[in-house]
Amino acid sequence: MPLDAFLTLAIFACTILSLVVLQTKPVIIFGGSLLSLIAFGLVSKEQFLGSISNPGLVTLILLVICSLGIEKTRLLRLLAAKIIVRNYRSTWFRLFGVTTFFSSILNNTAVVATLLSPIRNNPHHYASKLLLPLSYASIFGGTLTLIGTSTNLIVNSMFMESTGESLSFFSFTAIGMILVVCCGTVLFFCQRFLPDIEQSKASSEGYFIDAKVVQGSELIGKTVEGNGLRHLESLFLVEIVRNKHLISPVSPSEVIQPGDRLIFCGDINKVLQLSQFSGLEIFAEKNGSLHSNLTEVVVRQESIIVGKTLKTTGFRALFDAAVVAIRRDGEQVSGKLGDVEIRSGDFLVLAVGDDYKTRTNINKNFLVVSGVEPESRINGWRAWLAVGGFITTIACAALGVVDLLEGLVLLLGGLLFAGCLTTNEIIRRFPIDIWLIVSSAILLSTALVNSGVVLMLGNFFNQFNDPSYIYLSLILVYVATWLMTEFVTNNAAAALMFPISYTIATGFGVAVLPFVMAVAFAASGSFISPYGYQTNLMVFNAGNYKVNDFIKVGLPVSIVYAVIVLSFVPVFFPF
Template identity: 40%
Template sequence: MPMDLSQLFILATLFFLVGMLIWGRYPVGVIFSSVAFVYFVAGFIPLESLTRQIVNPGLITVVLLMLMATVLNKVRLLEVWANRLVRGGYRSALAKLLTVVGLQSAFLNNTAVVASLIGPLRSASKKDAPKLLLPMSYAATLGGMLTLIGTSTNLLLSGFISEAGLPEWNIFTPLPMGILLFCICLGVMLLLFPYLLKPSEVEETPREDYLIDARVSEDCPLIGKTVSQAGLIRLDELRLVEIVRHGQVIAPVRAYQTVRPGDILVFAGDVSRLDLLSQFPGLVTRGHGQDIPTDNLLEVMVSGESALAGHRLGRVDFRLRYDASIVAVRPVTPHFDLMKGQLPMRLQAGDTLVLATGPDFTARNGVERNFIPISRPMVTKFVRPWKSHFALSTFLLTILGASLGMFSLIKGLACVLVLSLAVNLVRAQELRRNVPWQLIFTIASALVISYVLNDSGLAAIFANGVLATLDSDPRLSMIAILLLTALMTEMMTNNAAAALMFPVALSTATALGLDYMPFVMAVLYGASASFLTPHGYQTNLMVMSPGGYRPRDYLRAGLPISVAYLGSAAFLLPVFFPY
């Protein structure tokens, strides 16, 4: 049956959506929200249905879990274990690391789990870091699919199920099959990774590669002037990032800061351009920043969900917005060249930044959402052990109570957050700063798009096309959904792949007259199959620069894992979820 004009219009917007996601220039939330807005304005979804998507239980649960992660990120647990995890031989260390990370990621935010271990693992075992960081990312991905709260994608699918009026899932619905898949992939990694990942020392860029400093002499004519009046704030290929005054660091440097005798002016950029400083009488160049304090230098990565990705640096005032200035940028390219001198025109997800941070950096809005720490944690950990124990125990008791049906997960998480505020585990402004707006827009918009695909009949058309191609074979149709979801996850993001494939999976089950579970679970497991590219899943991107990986490393290490995972999933899905 030919498509009508409305279906053709929706199809065109879907092609636009997929193309923009693959291009990766703009944040996922912006792309999804734009398409959802077009559908609303065009009348494809009524206002009452739109508002119902925004208050979807799955979306509310995601928000509460992300806010709970603000508390749990302060727990000193994984950092304490890091040295113990890498003791012994490589296979022993790998088995311990993957097991702990996988189990943690089943209940905690897997991005936070990986972020908390990158620095300690690099410090504990620099030579073996490339052999540990990528497997750790894979374990976090695999651990996330073990429970309903392991990833936002699982909760997104749960929201789709709730919206469709189908029986709600339990927290541990994916666990039985997920544990088996996890063990299979763990065995493959223990067997092959000693040969696929080679040990190598990840070179850390010395300070002298991007910092140079000059001392203000007693008779310098610039004394008393502001750095702006003196023309120091920004030279052609050098940027004034901090001032060291009597052993104290002033960073970032504001335009109104005055020059004083004895100040050490620290510049970032092309350190070969000493001639740019020689034009200022009374500035004595000292060298390449060997003796200046570096406690305020922080290495961070631009997160995959950062609102800064795709933005021009000239439009991002780091000094004002984040109380920090950019010292250097390592673009997410195959060669990882540190860019000195002129900064790149646009930031990309995965770019590594060296920042000179001020005292207010960690308190600024959006810092934790936009940046993932690499060199050291940005979050102040609990000093008193009882706080760590209290936070973990109340969270785990909430999960247990919700899984036993004693109360809803939403009520339990809301009560734990209120209790955390009451006992001063977290402050209200911390929770406000960490509201995941980007994720909220993405999931709410994904729910809208899924509604439109179902309501317009376009999902049914896609499903009938799949069935016609595969002679209405249920097993082949389920495998096709699994593989297509996995492919889309590698090309865009797991949330996007799940949002686009869920309506097709549900329509396929309806057309065959079979139970929906094997087809929808194929989407769930397929959306967790990101092993081949650095951009398919955020944790893959996080370890790219610290581990010194190139795209071919992901393909070489991820291919056997992907084959084992998808092959096992195709065989096990009808066993655990009969048609």
């Protein structure tokens, strides 16, 4: 085997192995692969520049940025208010329909984030009966169009690099519609397996807020009852930390002492009530940012603060934000906020500083859920421009009136000139991780061709002319991509499996589209693991689910999903 082929295969194998072992660091792994390819001279300078400026990849980046304009409007929030009604079945179908539709044209993480709070706090139904269907519906919706999910656009960018052609806007729609109807039906009947979890005060509004009694406070020397700390609206004093000792439950007759840390549980929107007590200090309030800029985020699995305490992370220096409150899976977070060890999926409420918007590491560490700083909201004619411009651009692209890439460039320019988006917002929310992963995967695919690996694999598969081997290979490609999606990430699975599937198709001498579509649909089929897809992680915490809940509902959905894809891909995309 030539040296170039050996080195390319070694880098490819190490990339896959590293993703399995180090699941939380795909950006670092793909970045290492890219540097290795360049260092060993396996790709040219022109090929490197071509990978980072791939038209399909640039289209994906522009689509993510332009959709920020819609996130800043009240459109989805107004719809969310109309979804929940007394009848569960009616609520379920409204939720499923709205989520599926908007997820076909918008970032499904933003759709789920918008609907989380109304569902979690609704007075008619258990949130646990609706949140998991919300996540699955957003995944189904993503399979309907080319722009419905990042995996579709990633596959398209690599398809364009390999063939010079692009998938059409509606390439996924026929199979996607079948998936929405059939998998949605299975999901509806499987909702009986979802738990009935009562949203108690500690779980539905279970943010834990740490406030310190400073010297000279009017609270000192008085009891909890005497200070009125038991009569706050939607806030409850659950424990006191005194000289490293925990007092819980807190007696009404407990006397407040200097240096006490009062741990409240409740509705984060009511936190400003604590400002009425002289000498009761929240860190964020001390730094002057509590009253205006509250932002709710979810800690990503790959965040650098996972496994560390707030005290040891240097949180303010990293993000120019202070943690006001924390919530975790409905379980009580005990002790001082600074001593709590952060886990992936934790909900944090941040009081952000002036430089928060310019930090490029926010999106790498957190999913922004709600409460974005007030100045970032748009209304009036700007909101109409953001919504109308986006819908018009997508419609024109779908009808072939304008190229999607060109339309998005014009839309982005309009949003910037109109003040709907700012350069700081674009920098902060720029999807650099997706750019690096996809461009590295494209470059790796190019290296496989340069080194002759693709030719060798093609000659190997060319020996098998039996049509049954072709369909068996399609099944294996689907299963391998699905497993990588559940255990690694959906974007990494799509990026890595594309060159393999493309090589297998060319080796058999058949059309590549069946294998390409199998990869695209399999990379979106994460239903069993709460960690395989961002929306699953979000509802996993918000609904207080267990992993077993995902398995009970997700397994039958996954089976039906796989059967439909493997049955209809050869029908709509013949070999």
